[in-house]
Amino acid sequence: MKKILLLGSGELGKELTISLKRIGCYVITCDSYENAPAMQVSDQAEVFNMLDKNKLQEIIETHQPDFIVPEVEAIETQVLLEAEKNGYTVIPSAKAVNLTMNRDRIRDRAKNLGLPTASFAYAETEQELILEAKKIGTKVAVKPVMSSSGKGQSYATTKDELKSSWKFAIEGMRGNRKRVIVEEFIDFDYEITLLTILEKSGNVSFCEPIGHFQERGDYQYSWQPANCSKIVIENAQEAACKMVSDLGGSGIFGVEFFVDKKGKVIFSELSPRPHDTGMVTMYTQNYSQFDIHARVLLGLPLPEIKLNRPGASHVILAEKNATGNYVIEGIEKALEDQSVDLRIFGKPFLKPYRRMGVIMAETLDKAKIAARKVSVQSKA
Ligand SMILES: Nc1ncnc2c1ncn2[C@@H]1O[C@H](COP(=O)(O)OP(=O)(O)O)[C@@H](O)[C@H]1O
Ligand SMILES: [Mg+2]
Structure with a gap:
């Protein structure tokens, strides 16, 4: 049984933990607060500050995991570089995690590889x-x-x-x-996430591009497939392939691009892990981005990834000034549309605009309508 140390226990980590557990892994989840989403489905949990170098080192040495899998950016990545040198496997690679933790480093890298950026x-x-x-x-x-x-x-x-x-x-x-x-500031026509899969062999493959809309710099809804021209897809794939091959290792990456009004593909940023806009793949693909990450990080053969049906996702957010306990209302109403599916993350308390769940449906309109029926209410 492979032992996974998951650094970060949010909603993406929760789904990844489920995917990993389905194929027999033992998962230890970490985060800075108790009862985080992924902790609710894992074998063991550790609560500590992952930016604390000594503590992170101690946790790694205590558990001796087969794989260290970061789910967030706020990690003391120097420890991961050292862990990799000492024989641990960091997913996708310590270099990828180290370069993407800071926006400046990954931007510089993209520029050096000749990718168009703002x-x-x-x-x-x-x-x-x-x-x-x-x-x-x-x-x-x-x-x-x-x-x-x-x-x-x-x-x-x-x-x-x-x-x-x-x-x-x-x-x-x-x-x-x-x-x-x-x-x-790029006055883009639209933006996409290209989920890019890097296998240990160096083989690179892609999911269908995902379109998304952001507000306050945070994702509100996404859809797959994005309506891109063939040339846009080819250019994005070429750029993504360059980036992930340079970063190395194995896993799925969320590679973000802006597409301007002339159809130019501009690299925006990259996450070396499943992407929030990619939650829609739980609805659309035969294997979700979490199943793919789990398979690929373990070095298992990758099945052919197919889009079973188009779909869209829409976030369920807490209100602007939300804090403390809460209840979620309207789920029954949202599910009246039989095409609708959802995930409620089970976060233990509210924060302003905190993402509490996600709706998935066959069209963006349906996802928006269903999301409007669900509300997150503060509870004294
Ligand atoms: N230079 C830019 N020009 C126009 N929009 C931008 C720019 N940078 C970011 N945005 C918008 O903000 C969103 C979030 O920015 P991003 O760099 O991806 O940050 P995060 O790491 O928080 O996702 C983007 O998806 C895009 O909608
Ligand atoms: Mg982003």
Whole structure:
């Protein structure tokens, strides 16, 4: 029985744990709070700060896992580089996890590989941000180099807006690097995630592209297949193949692209793990992104991935000022449409805009309608 140490226990980790357990793995889940989604379905759980170098090292040595599988970005990745040197297997590879933990490193890598990206620069002070933004153009996106799900991310055009963006980024950053990336704002036509599979043999394959819509830098809904032209798919596949081959290892990657009005494919970012917009694959594909990640990380043969049917996903979010306990209402109503399926993540408490569940349906309209019927209510 293979032992998996899962670093991060959110909704993606929960589904991955289920996929791993179905094929006989023993899963130890980690996160900074108790009863996180993946912990509810795993064999064992550890609650600690994964940015704490010594603690993370200690947990790895205690459990001696066959595979260390990161599910989030906020991990002390230096420990993973060392663990790999000492013979542990990090999924997809310690290099991939280390480079993607910080937006600047993966951007630099994409640029070095010759991929089209938005123009970008870095800043470590408010003044520097204003200076760099001016060089880039009128409208820019500002993001902490270390963050996810849109945290600390904003857009700015004026000096005052840049000042607020700086403040917002520093408040929203994870880890201890006071550094932001400032990017040219791309007025894209649409954006996609290309789930890209890298097998240990080096073989690269793809799922059908997923279209998605974001708000506050966070995913709201997604659909598969995205309506891309053949040339857009080919260009995205070529770029994704370059990126994952360079990062190495084995697993599924979420490679994000913007497609501009002229059909140009612009690399945005990459996650070396299942992707939130890819939850739709639980509905559409014969094997979901979680089943694929599980198979590939274990080095098992990969079945042919097929799109069984088109589909869409829509998040169920907590309200803007939500905190504390909650109840979810309206599930019966949402399920009246027989094409609808859902996942409720079982997070133990609310936070503002926290993702609490996801609706899946055969069309985007149906997913939106069903999602409107479900509400997350605070409970005293
Ligand atoms: N340079 C940009 N131009 C236009 N939109 C952007 C830009 N950067 C980010 N966005 C929007 O914000 C979303 C989240 O940004 P992303 O870099 O993917 O952050 P995260 O790691 O939090 O997912 C993107 O999917 C896109 O919709
Ligand atoms: Mg993203």
